[in-house]
Amino acid sequence: xxxxxxxxxxxxxxxxxxxxxxxxxxxxxxxxxxxxxxxxxxxxxxxxxxxxxxxxxxxxxxxxxxxxxxxxxxxxxxxxxxxxxxxxxxxxxxxxxxxxxxxxxxxxxxxxxxxxxxxxxxxxxxxxxxxxxxxxxxxxxxxxxxxxxxxxxxxxxxxxxxxxxxxxxxxxxxxxxxxxxxxxxxxxxxxxxxxxxxxxxxxxxxxxxxxxxxxxxxxxxxxxxxxxxxxxxxxxxxxxxxxxxxxxxxxxxxxxxxxxxxxxxxxxxxxxxxxxxxxxxxxxxxxxxxxxxxxxxxxxxxxxxxxxxxxxxxxxxxxxxxxxxxxx
Amino acid sequence: xxxxxxxxxxxxxxxxxxxxxxxxxxxxxxxxxxxxxxxxxxxxxxxxxxxxxxxxxxxxxxxxxxxxxxxxxxxxxxxxxxxxxxxxxxxxxxxxxxxxxxxxxxxxxxxxxxxxxxxxxxxxxxxxxxxxxxxxxxxxxxxxxxxxxxxxxxxxxxxxxxxxxxxxxxxxxxxxxxxxxxxxxxxxxxxxxxxxxxxxxxxxxxxxxxxxxxxxxxxxxxxxxxxxxxxxxxxxxxxxxxxxxxxxxxxxxxxxxxxxxxxxxxxxxxxxxxxxxxxxxxxxxxxxxxxxxxxxxxxxxxxxxxxxxxxxxxxxxxxxxxxxxxxx
Numbered sequence: 001x002x003x004x005x006x007x008x009x010x011x012x013x014x015x016x017x018x019x020x021x022x023x024x025x026x027x028x029x030x031x032x033x034x035x036x037x038x039x040x041x042x043x044x045x046x047x048x049x050x051x052x053x054x055x056x057x058x059x060x061x062x063x064x065x066x067x068x069x070x071x072x073x074x075x076x077x078x079x080x081x082x083x084x085x086x087x088x089x090x091x092x093x094x095x096x097x098x099x100x101x102x103x104x105x106x107x108x109x110x111x112x113x114x115x116x117x118x119x120x121x122x123x124x125x126x127x128x129x130x131x132x133x134x135x136x137x138x139x140x141x142x143x144x145x146x147x148x149x150x151x152x153x154x155x156x157x158x159x160x161x162x163x164x165x166x167x168x169x170x171x172x173x174x175x176x177x178x179x180x181x182x183x184x185x186x187x188x189x190x191x192x193x194x195x196x197x198x199x200x201x202x203x204x205x206x207x208x209x210x211x212x213x214x215x216x217x218x219x220x221x222x223x224x225x226x227x228x229x230x231x232x233x234x235x236x237x238x239x240x241x242x243x244x245x246x247x248x249x250x251x252x253x254x255x256x257x258x259x260x261x262x263x264x265x266x267x268x269x270x271x272x273x274x275x276x277x278x279x280x281x282x283x284x285x286x287x288x289x290x291x292x293x294x295x296x297x298x299x300x301x302x303x304x305x306x307x308x309x310x311x312x313x314x315x316x317x318x319x320x321x322x323x324x325x326x327x328x
Numbered sequence: 329x330x331x332x333x334x335x336x337x338x339x340x341x342x343x344x345x346x347x348x349x350x351x352x353x354x355x356x357x358x359x360x361x362x363x364x365x366x367x368x369x370x371x372x373x374x375x376x377x378x379x380x381x382x383x384x385x386x387x388x389x390x391x392x393x394x395x396x397x398x399x400x401x402x403x404x405x406x407x408x409x410x411x412x413x414x415x416x417x418x419x420x421x422x423x424x425x426x427x428x429x430x431x432x433x434x435x436x437x438x439x440x441x442x443x444x445x446x447x448x449x450x451x452x453x454x455x456x457x458x459x460x461x462x463x464x465x466x467x468x469x470x471x472x473x474x475x476x477x478x479x480x481x482x483x484x485x486x487x488x489x490x491x492x493x494x495x496x497x498x499x500x501x502x503x504x505x506x507x508x509x510x511x512x513x514x515x516x517x518x519x520x521x522x523x524x525x526x527x528x529x530x531x532x533x534x535x536x537x538x539x540x541x542x543x544x545x546x547x548x549x550x551x552x553x554x555x556x557x558x559x560x561x562x563x564x565x566x567x568x569x570x571x572x573x574x575x576x577x578x579x580x581x582x583x584x585x586x587x588x589x590x591x592x593x594x595x596x597x598x599x600x601x602x603x604x605x606x607x608x609x610x611x612x613x614x615x616x617x618x619x620x621x622x623x624x625x626x627x628x629x630x631x632x633x634x635x636x637x638x639x640x641x642x643x644x645x646x647x648x649x650x651x652x653x654x655x656x
Contacts, residue, residue: 038458058435066407066419067400069597075394079421088435091394091419093407107386107416111439130366247597254601268597269397269575273582275603 007036057086059296060108062101063093064119064142070243070266070285071119074142077289078117085297087114096182098122109136115296117141117289123184125150137299141292143186144309151299153292153310157187157265160281160314161194162201164263165239167279167316169202173237173261173326177210177228179221179249180241188213191241191265210235216244218251225252229260236326237261243268250278253321263322265314272319279322281314288312335364385414387624388436390429391421392447392470398571398594398613399447402470405617406445413625415442424510426450437464443624445469445617451512453478465627469620471514472637479627481620481638485515485593488609488642489522490529492591493567495607495644497530501565501589501654505538505556507549507577508569516541519569519593538563544572546579553580557588564654565589571596578606581649591650593642600647607650609642616640 005015010029017025018033025033059082064071075091082089090108094101101121105128108116115137116128123146132138132150140152168176178195181188192213199206209231212224225248228235238253238260240246246264253260264271267282291310298305333343338357345353346361353361387410392399403419410417418436422429429449433456436444443465444456451474460466460478468480496504506523509516520541527534537559540552553576556563566581566588568574574592581588592599595610619638626633 066403069397069400072395072397076421079394079423088432089420090436090439091421092417093404093419095407104416108418111418250598250601270578270598270602273578273602274598 004033004036007039008032058088058090058111058113059115059117059293060105060111060113061089061091062105062108062116062118062120063091064121065095066093068244069268070283073286074119074289077286078141078293081290081293081297085300087297094119094121096121096185098124102127106131115139115300117292117296118145119143120145122146123186137296139292139296139299141288149307151292151295151305151307151310153288153295154312155187155283155288155314156311157190157314158194158197160265160283161191161239161241162198163314163316164265164279164281164322165195165198166201167318167322168237168239168261168263169198169204171237171261171323171325174204175207175210175233175235175326176204176237176239177225177235178212178239178241179224179228179245180213181216181245183213188241195239213241216242216248218248221245221248222252225249229256234328235260236328237263237322237324240264242266246278246280250274258327259324261322261324261326267317274321276321276324277319279316279318279320282317283314284312331368332361332364335368336360386416386418386439386441387443387445387621388433388439388441389417389419390433390436390444390446390448391419392449393423394421396572397596398611401614402447402617405614406469406621409618409621409625413628422447422449424449424513426452430455434459443467443628445620445624446473447471448473450474451514465624467620467624467627469616477635479620479623479633479635479638481616481623482640483515483611483616483642484639485518485642486522486525488593488611489519489567489569490526491642491644492593492607492609492650493523493526494529495646495650496565496567496589496591497526497532499565499589499651499653502532503535503538503561503563503654504532504565504567505553505563506540506567506569507552507556507573508541509544509573511541516569523567541569544570544576546576549573549576550580553577557584562656563588564656565591565650565652568592570594574606574608578602586655587652589650589652589654595645602649604649604652605647607644607646607648610645611642612640 001015005012015033018030061078079089092104098121109131118140119142120140125145125148138150140150144152180192183189210228214220238249240249243266249262253262263279265281267280271278271280329343333340343361346358389406407417420432426449437459446468447470448468453473453476466478468478472480508520511517538556542548566577568577571594577590592606592608595608599606599608
């Protein structure tokens with residue numbers, strides 16, 4: 001700043017006035033200061049400003065996976081709500097790694113975000129307690145926080161899976177496979193619980209060979225599907241635990257000579273244009289993001305709310321694949 | 329820090345040692361300081377640390393649209409390269425708004441990122457010159473920078489469009505429609521230029537009614553497609569300027585009684601499972617992100633490189649929709 005003042009031939013206070021947009025500077029002086037700033041590559045240090053003024057009008061979003069289309073509308077909704085409140089959103093992605101989630105969340109806090117929306121990868125969020133106590137509003141979305149009492153906005157994974165599996169049972173299926181995401185992921189185990197509940201409600205046994213949890217890598221999902229679909233008593237229908245599983249299941253089923261029914265958790269683009277169309281349990285991903293971020297800004301506005309668990313409903317969209325009858 | 333020292337009954341220097349992980353503190357003292365920190369919600373101020381130490385091991389990515397699946401693999405590749413270099417990535421999305429791009433890029437700079445990867449929305453990036461002079465390595469990707477000399481990594485949009493349209497012409501089409509993104513977007517105009525070049529190379533006229541640029545909102549694209557496909561001399565084939573246009577074109581064509589050929593710029597998930605499969609000009613989106621971020625880290629490592637324009641090839645993937653013969 002001293003260099004800028006010297007180059008522009010003005011005092012430090014004048015430079016400060018120009019940089020902070022304060023009155024009392026003639027247009028000519030302002031221009032000279034601006035030119036000196038441009039010439040010297042002077043960078044206004046927002047970090048230092050923040051330390052003085054408090055709020056930064058920035059919120060952070062800890063994403064799960066930048067390349068999973070399910071999160072597209074969720075992320076976008078968070079961004080739109082933040083923008084509607086005049087706040088800037090900065091993100092980072094945990095890539096389903098708890099250590100990385102922690103590193104990112106704390107890095108965003110260190111960069112003085114006012115609040116955090118977290119799609120958690122880990123199951124222990126006590127590391128955020130000092131931040132929350134220090135005033136960083138925090139809301140979890142898509143999956144609950146672990147070992148701390150905090151706001152969370154979720155879809156009804158259990159209920160959605162019950163509905164989807166019951167739909168297959170109503171269509172005459174008795175041997176139904178479940179392929180889901182990794183067992184440490186809350187939504188994966190909730191959907192598995194829904195599958196088991198629907199089977200039990202109908203008095204149907206669940207063979208251990210019909211259930212497979214693991215990564216959503218195409219090779220893993222495809223091997224699991226092929227295993228369930230072979231042997232003397234193959235499954236006649238599949239319930240896919242999320243959109244990543246569903247798209248691989250669609251590929252496997254398209255290569256089979258006989259029709260196999262399929263219901264997938266999560267809607268996805270072009271699901272209706274496949275042949276048959278893919279029956280899904282749709283979440284409202286945009287609503288998850290919107291409700292979570294609305295909650296965040298209620299907290300930032302000073303609302304004294306107890307931590308809440310907000311669960312959004314899912315909905316069955318029948319399109320053909322889930323209505324195929326059992327063929328052995 | 330004074331409060332922490334008082335509560336733990338130690339000096340300021342001891343608190344500083346614990347916070348910065350320096351030696352010379354007994355385990356018992358360390359525990360007491362840690363408890364005081366937890367109790368007081370003390371937050372280590374990374375911003376202040378950064379000002380002293382220089383590099384932050386953080387790079388920023390200015391995204392275009394969080395919900396466009398084309399950017400998924402690109403964003404992920406940037407993240408993977410950053411991680412391989414031990415750097416944290418923080419993002420923000422411009423949503424195709426030049427003012428927002430500027431606000432975000434400068435906000436990331438103010439938060440002291442070492443480098444920036446920018447998918448530009450605007451066409452004037454002189455606002456970044458002071459940052460670049462101050463040492464922020466900057467690489468543009470997917471679209472060129474405007475009015476500054478900077479690294480850019482692009483796909484060959486012109487060549488890809490020439491190939492795709494020539495493929496339709498080779499299949500017997502003479503009346504071919506082009507539906508693209510907004511005219512201020514570099515890739516949109518480059519692809520239009522490729523379409524015109526391919527038509528001209530084949531000695532074919534281009535009717536003004538066959539070209540439509542605008543937003544990729546489904547209503548806009550669908551109206552444009554329907555207009556070209558009606559009237560006494562409808563087009564017999566469509567070239568779609570990007571994946572957002574293609575998915576809407578697929579919907580429109582699926583509702584028509586006669587077959588219409590389609591080639592789309594950008595590959596997309598499940599394109600091969602539609603009926604017919606969708607012929608595309610595929611970009612290597614992951615390579616765009618990887619090459620751009622490699623370049624960024626070369627600069628951060630001190631390489632003295634002149635600004636470069638790196639163009640990656642595209643590739644035609646025939647799947648059926650682009651091989652349909654003309655039907656009037």
